[in-house]
Amino acid sequence: MMTPSAPRAARDAPHVLIVGGGGTGGALAHDLTLRGLGVTLVERGEFTSGTTGRHHGLLHSGARYAVGDPDSAIECIQENTILRAICPGSFEENDGLFVAITDEDMAYYDDLVRGCKECGIPIQELNTDEALRLEPMLNPATKAAVRVPDGTMDAFRVPMRFLATAKHHGAQLFNYMEVLDLTTHDGAVTGALVRDQVTGNEGEIPADVVVNATGPWSGSVARMAGVDVPIVPSPGVMLAVRGRLCNMVLNRMHRSGDGDIIVPQRALSIVGTSSWTVEDPDDLDVPEDHVRRMWEEGAMLVPAVAEAGFRAAWSAARPLIGSRDADSGRELSRTFETIDHADEGVEGFVTITGGKATTLRGMAELCGDVICRKLSVDRPCRTRSFVTLPHTAYYADPERKLA
Amino acid sequence: MSERPGPTGAAPGEHRDERGPVLRKGVGVPTSGWFDPRGRALGGFAFAANRVTGLGLVFYLYLHLGVLSLLLRGEGSWSDFLRIATSWAFLSLDVLLILGILYHGLNGIRVALVGSGIVADRQRALWWSLGVIGTIALVVSASHIYGSR
Amino acid sequence: MSTMGTRRFRVYRYKRGDPGWRFDLFVVPVGARTTVLEALRWVQRHLDGTLALRHSCLHASCGTCGVQVNGREALACVTPVEDLGATITVEPLANIPVLTDLVVDMREFVDRFPDEIAITRRSEPLPGAEPPEGIDAYERFEDCIECGLCLSACPVSATSDGYFGPAALAAAQRLLEEPRGVDPERILGWADDPLGAWRCHAAFECTAACPSNVRPAERIMALRGALGRRAG
Numbered sequence: 021m022m023t024p025s026a027p028r029a030a031r032d033a034p035h036v037l038i039v040g041g042g043g044t045g046g047a048l049a050h051d052l053t054l055r056g057l058g059v060t061l062v063e064r065g066e067f068t069s070g071t072t073g074r075h076h077g078l079l080h081s082g083a084r085y086a087v088g089d090p091d092s093a094i095e096c097i098q099e100n101t102i103l104r105a106i107c108p109g110s111f112e113e114n115d116g117l118f119v120a121i122t123d124e125d126m127a128y129y130d131d132l133v134r135g136c137k138e139c140g141i142p143i144q145e146l147n148t149d150e151a152l153r154l155e156p157m158l159n160p161a162t163k164a165a166v167r168v169p170d171g172t173m174d175a176f177r178v179p180m181r182f183l184a185t186a187k188h189h190g191a192q193l194f195n196y197m198e199v200l201d202l203t204t205h206d207g208a209v210t211g212a213l214v215r216d217q218v219t220g221n222e223g224e225i226p227a228d229v230v231v232n233a234t235g236p237w238s239g240s241v242a243r244m245a246g247v248d249v250p251i252v253p254s255p256g257v258m259l260a261v262r263g264r265l266c267n268m269v270l271n272r273m274h275r276s277g278d279g280d281i282i283v284p285q286r287a288l289s290i291v292g293t294s295s296w297t298v299e300d301p302d303d304l305d306v307p308e309d310h311v312r313r314m315w316e317e318g319a320m321l322v323p324a325v326a327e328a329g330f331r332a333a334w335s336a337a338r339p340l341i342g343s344r345d346a347d348s349g350r351e352l353s354r355t356f357e358t359i360d361h362a363d364e365g366v367e368g369f370v371t372i373t374g375g376k377a378t379t380l381r382g383m384a385e386l387c388g389d390v391i392c393r394k395l396s397v398d399r400p401c402r403t404r405s406f407v408t409l410p411h412t413a414y415y416a417d418p419e420r421k422l423a
Numbered sequence: 424m425s426e427r428p429g430p431t432g433a434a435p436g437e438h439r440d441e442r443g444p445v446l447r448k449g450v451g452v453p454t455s456g457w458f459d460p461r462g463r464a465l466g467g468f469a470f471a472a473n474r475v476t477g478l479g480l481v482f483y484l485y486l487h488l489g490v491l492s493l494l495l496r497g498e499g500s501w502s503d504f505l506r507i508a509t510s511w512a513f514l515s516l517d518v519l520l521i522l523g524i525l526y527h528g529l530n531g532i533r534v535a536l537v538g539s540g541i542v543a544d545r546q547r548a549l550w551w552s553l554g555v556i557g558t559i560a561l562v563v564s565a566s567h568i569y570g571s572r
Numbered sequence: 573m574s575t576m577g578t579r580r581f582r583v584y585r586y587k588r589g590d591p592g593w594r595f596d597l598f599v600v601p602v603g604a605r606t607t608v609l610e611a612l613r614w615v616q617r618h619l620d621g622t623l624a625l626r627h628s629c630l631h632a633s634c635g636t637c638g639v640q641v642n643g644r645e646a647l648a649c650v651t652p653v654e655d656l657g658a659t660i661t662v663e664p665l666a667n668i669p670v671l672t673d674l675v676v677d678m679r680e681f682v683d684r685f686p687d688e689i690a691i692t693r694r695s696e697p698l699p700g701a702e703p704p705e706g707i708d709a710y711e712r713f714e715d716c717i718e719c720g721l722c723l724s725a726c727p728v729s730a731t732s733d734g735y736f737g738p739a740a741l742a743a744a745q746r747l748l749e750e751p752r753g754v755d756p757e758r759i760l761g762w763a764d765d766p767l768g769a770w771r772c773h774a775a776f777e778c779t780a781a782c783p784s785n786v787r788p789a790e791r792i793m794a795l796r797g798a799l800g801r802r803a804g
Contacts (some may be wrong), residue, residue: 065637065676073628073636109692113708114703144705156700167704174713176634177691194436196624196672216435217624218672219588223435256698260631267695267703267710285633286713287785302617332631332650333605412689415682418747438588441647443669443677446584446640448730457727457775466776466789470727534774537793539800546776 029058031191034395037212037227039199039241040234040289042072043179043377047384047403048233049186049193054406055392055399059191060215060225064198067183071235071301074336076258076283076290077105078269079111079171080378081142083118086135087128088275092376093139095356100169100384106381106407107181112284116170117151120163121320125273132166132273133248142359145169150399151172155266157322170269172283175377181410182380190414203243208367209245229391232371232419236301236337245369247361253301253337256293261328265289270321279317280311288331291318301337341374358387360394370394469530469550476527483520514568521564529553576603579653580665581611583623584663585673592671594660596620602653608662609637609648612674624673631782635717638665638724639674645721645781665724681720686762690752707779715784716743722778722788734767738778738788741769745791748798760802768796 041063082096152166236253274281356375
């Protein structure tokens with residue numbers, strides 16, 4: 021595994037402005053700096069404060085999509101393997117279980133096993149005793165389980181590794197910098213008008229290409245350029261209870277449904293999630309009935325959830341690609357897409373959207389390829405094998421020795 | 424990077440590397456940060472009280488030396504002093520002094536035991552048990568002091 | 573949110589270039605479960621878009637939303653407004669330079685840590701649990717979420733910029749408890765500094781403020797014990 025040093029961008033290298041400092045924007049900043057492009061990234065709040073930071077921390081094996089959405093499943097298992105190699109020490113690598121509690125769950129068993137095999141997701145089939153030995157707090161009515169390579173990631177710190185690495189290779193990264201509007205000239209996007217929340221000052225940042233990496237906000241940012249992006253913000257509720265009730269990620273063996281996952285995080289257990297659609301991702305409720313559902317469904321997997329102390333309940337909006345006719349959001353695909361708006365007559369503007377936390381690097385590779393083609397830059401992606409710096413390197417003095 | 428500087432003339436992203444103002448707890452001057460009447464837990468209160476009693480005892484020491492120096496001026500000035508020294512107000516100050524000594528000494532023992540890693544994690548138990556000892560000692564001393572009058 | 577009344581929030585404001593800081597007053601509708609962070613984000617969306625806030629996970633896992641609420645350190649995302657009184661004062665963390673409004677610049681906090689820190693460790697075993705085939709032992713993240721509440725609460729850091737601080741020293745002690753390939757001698761040498769383990773005065777404010785059960789004060793005392801045995 022090499023960690024070659026990356027040269028800083030040449031003075032005349034093309035300059036890309038990335039709007040959005042979540043996992044996608046961070047991974048893209050890292051990808052483009054390694055290809056020698058000049059990169060500026062602006063994020064209106066703290067990095068990952070939009071949607072990325074709020075997820076339960078699942079390092080996805082893809083098994084949840086193996087039956088209904090095999091494209092997503094394959095993306096997930098590939099990125100899962102890559103992430104463990106390029107962000108070593110940043111995951112709880114305890115694997116996960118798909119657990120069948122009822123007969124209805126068991127009806128899904130064969131489909132799950134076949135789907136995982138077809139998508140290249142390594143599995144191990146377990147009986148009740150074996151499952152309970154691995155996770156003694158599981159519902160004793162467990163009928164069977166399938167082990168999958170899930171893991172837990174720190175939703176804030178893993179993207180920060182990408183940002184730290186990009187920063188050390190010369191990217192200009194600004195949190196607390198809000199995009200007020202995109203600047204255009206002759207129908208092409210030429211940069212952005214920003215407000216620096218640190219000083220209160222406004223100014224313009226010019227760029228050869230502006231990338232919209234704002235997740236659920238992709239629609240509103242795209243509108244600044246006069247284009248439409250088929251993004252449906254789709255929130256879900258999560259519940260954190262006190263106590264580390266499992267070490268492996270526990271999934272309910274059925275098609276996606278409410279409260280069908282428990283992810284351990286330090287001394288908490290996170291039960292998720294639900295799904296509905298909204299217009300405005302800034303205005304998210306935390307519906308009480310959804311929280312109650314988390315308690316109930318969580319207790320189906322691990323009965324001790326019912327007695328556990330409350331820590332937090334919150335909502336996060338998934339960026340789902342698809343038609344606005346979707347009802348709950350669960351029908352939409354979890355794959356990702358790069359849209360070059362030159363196809364609609366708007367030059368200098370690209371949107372990267374959809375996806376999941378686990379696929380951040382893969383999304384950036386795809387988008388990086390599109391951007392390089394646009395700019396006639398012939399540089400391949402290097403992020404598959406480049407070990408990222410620790411998250412603390414974001415703040416460290418570049419001259420300071422890093423562990 | 425900017426073509427339109429803002430009200431202070433700075434471009435967006437400028438001044439980020441400067442060190443901003445630092446909030447300190449405590450009243451007034453930065454070095455008083457340890458003396459913060461708001462928001463302290465038990466341990467913080469104990470720490471601040473240790474410093475206050477420490478300063479108080481140092482002040483008392485100088486006062487005491489000053490008083491003793493009256494002896495150099497002969498029996499008359501010493502007898503004058505003794506008359507004040509047996510008043511209620513003065514005896515009460517003596518009790519306050521004993522409180523300060525007991526607190527500082529016993530809390531100091533707690534800090535020494537905890538701080539050297541000998542009893543690192545039983546500090547609450549130490550606080551309360553030494554507190555009981557100290558309270559008994561204070562009541563006994565106070566009754567002797569007032570009783571002698 | 574279902575409203576159950578309003579509260580007044582006194583919020584510290586500062587932008588670079590301002591002559592000094594000030595407090596802004598906001599009246600915010602709150603419900604039974606509203607947290608300080610939710611109230612502040614409501615202010616950001618409806619009253620003042622220039623208010624800068626730091627947050628990420630919304631469940632006490634990332635450590636980014638540390639502030640002082642009515643003088644006590646807290647993670648805003650898990651601090652309910654309900655028991656806080658009619659007027660709630662929110663200020664940035666103490667002893668760390670302010671970047672803007674309630675956001676502090678974590679550089680100086682992170683810089684204090686020793687070079688070699690590990691964020692994953694052995695997990696405490698659940699009774700009777702065995703790890704699956706191919707995995708030696710279950711692992712988990714360290715408790716410390718690098719929130720800075722301990723440094724803000726520490727009365728010694730209030731008067732000394734150079735003090736390594738509770739989080740860094742606790743992290744070092746964790747490396748002595750579970751080395752993970754780090755040479756203990758290096759850690760002890762790093763901690764054996766007048767501004768390191770010896771600067772602590774046992775106020776225990778750090779342990780009281782820690783939202784993640786790191787118990788830094790107890791760990792600093794244990795570190796001192798280890799240093800004492802090393803010398804003798």
